[in-house]
Amino acid sequence: MKAFIITLMNDAWSLSYAERCLQSIQDTESDIEATLFDATTPQTIFPVAWTWPTGKKITCPKTNLFLKPYKTYDNNKRIAAAQSHFRLWQMCASMNEPIMILEHDALFTRKFTAQETSAKVVGAYSINDPKGATFKSKDYSNKLKEGFNEVPWVAPENIPQGLPGHSAYVITPWAARDIIQKQDSIGWWPNDAIMCKQLCNWLYVYKPFFTKTQGIKSTTSL
Numbered sequence: 401m402k403a404f405i406i407t408l409m410n411d412a413w414s415l416s417y418a419e420r421c422l423q424s425i426q427d428t429e430s431d432i433e434a435t436l437f438d439a440t441t442p443q444t445i446f447p448v449a450w451t452w453p454t455g456k457k458i459t460c461p462k463t464n465l466f467l468k469p470y471k472t473y474d475n476n477k478r479i480a481a482a483q484s485h486f487r488l489w490q491m492c493a494s495m496n497e498p499i500m501i502l503e504h505d506a507l508f509t510r511k512f513t514a515q516e517t518s519a520k521v522v523g524a525y526s527i528n529d530p531k532g533a534t535f536k537s538k539d540y541s542n543k544l545k546e547g548f549n550e551v552p553w554v555a556p557e558n559i560p561q562g563l564p565g566h567s568a569y570v571i572t573p574w575a576a577r578d579i580i581q582k583q584d585s586i587g588w589w590p591n592d593a594i595m596c597k598q599l600c601n602w603l604y605v606y607k608p609f610f611t612k613t614q615g616i617k618s619t620t621s622l
Contacts, residue, residue, distance in 0.1 A: 401431060401432055401500055401512075401514045401570070402432075402495075403425075403500035404434070404437035404488055405422065405435070405437060406437050406439045406485070406488070406504060407437060407438065407439055407504045409438045409439070415436075415504075417504045417505055417618070418436055421504060421506050423432075423619060424459040425512075428512065430511050431512060431514065432512055433449045437605060439481075440484045440487065442474060442479075444480070444482065445479050446485055447456075448479065450588045451586065451588060451589065452470075452593065453469050454467075454469050454506075458471070458560075460617055462587070464558065465558055465596075465598060467560070470590065476533065478590055479542045479588070482588060482589070482590050483548060484591075486583060488501050489579055489580050490580065492572070492576040492622055493577045495572050496506035498514070499570070500527075500568070500570050501506050501571060502567065503566075503567035503568070505612045506612075507612055507613070508610060508611050508614055509528065509609070509611060510614070512610045515548070515606055517572050520574065520602075521602065522601025522602060522604045523570055523571065523572050523575025523600065523603065524563070524571040524572055524604070525569060525604040526563035526565075527565075527569060528563070528564050528567055528605065528609060528612065529541070529609040529613075530564035532613050532615055533564045533565030534564040534565055535555075539554050540552055540554050544605055545607065546607055546608065548604045548605075549605045549606075549607060550597065550604060551596075551604070551605060552605075560589075560593045560594075561597055561598070562592055562593070562595050562600075562603060563592065563595065565592075565613055566591060567609070568611040577599070578602070579595055582594060582600075586599075
């Protein structure tokens with residue numbers, strides 16, 4: 401399977417973590433053909449209709465979901481992160497084959513082998529350990545059994561909930577096309593919010609996990 405590691409190519413700090421990710425793929429002998437993917441930055445973002453709130457909490461009129469601003473000092477970083485994932489969704493749809501999307505802080509802990517998704521039920525699945533990657537991570541993990549799991553509820557059902565950390569997942573072409581359409585029709589949200597279980601019933605988590613995060617600060621919240 402082809403994998404793309406979202407990396408700030410002109411940033412030595414980001415490159416160092418991406419290289420650790422690459423090394424972990426080799427060390428675990430994972431069935432992955434991985435390359436670095438040049439991340440969108442605040443300097444290279446393209447204009448979009450950003451509808452996620454940056455000031456007050458709102459109820460989205462199109463989805464009826466409750467949205468609250470992220471702790472982000474520069475919202476262009478959040479937009480850039482969303483566009484990095486969006487560009488890879490476009491690539492997946494164009495290639496017409498499943499791909500793996502990784503952020504530079506992903507680290508493989510065991511050998512990855514692709515899981516069967518041809519039934520058009522599983523459109524995307526996380527391979528990441530929730531610990532340190534999402535809120536209520538212990539509760540999240542405890543609700544998962546071995547194999548494919550629907551994304552568990554860990555908050556009220558009107559709050560978008562999705563993949564833990566959104567930093568290591570496999571997506572299929574048909575799911576990529578669906579999320580691209582949703583991003584265009586609903587308006588642009590952060591990638592980990594638009595890809596939520598309320599809007600994407602094809603979203604799953606696989607256990608036992610293949611990756612964990614390297615425990616670094618998010619570049620979108622700095």
